[in-house]
Amino acid sequence: MLILSLNYVKPLEEVDQHIEPHMAWVNHGYDKGWFLASGRKEPRTGGVILADGDRATIEAYVAEDPFAVAGVAQYEITEVSVSRTAIGLAKLKG
Secondary structure: OEEEEEEEOOOHHHHHOOHHHHHHHHHHHHHOOOEEEEEEOOOOOEEEEEEOOOHHHHHHHHHOOHHHHHOOEEEEEEEOOOOOOOOOOHHHOO
8 A cells, every 4th residue: 555645835825726637636546446545634734645556657647646747746655564454444455
C-alpha cells in the first residue's frame, strides 16, 4: 500500500482554482482501482490518499495530478507493508 501525502505549497486561493480538475483526477484513480481512501488534512494544508498498485505506475499518475502540474501541491509517497488490519480491511494487506 502507498500513502500519498500532498502538501499545499501555494495559498488556498490558488489551490481552489484547481479543485475541479484535481477531483476528476482523484475519481479516475478510484475508477482504475488504485485509490482506496482519500480526504483533506485538517487543518486544510493538503490531503492524503491511500493507494494500491505498482509504485512506478502510481508515481507516474501522481505526476499528472493537476495540483502537481500547476505547482500548488507537492507529494510525499510512503510505501507501507500492512501486516494487520481491522475487520473488513483485509484488502489493505499486501
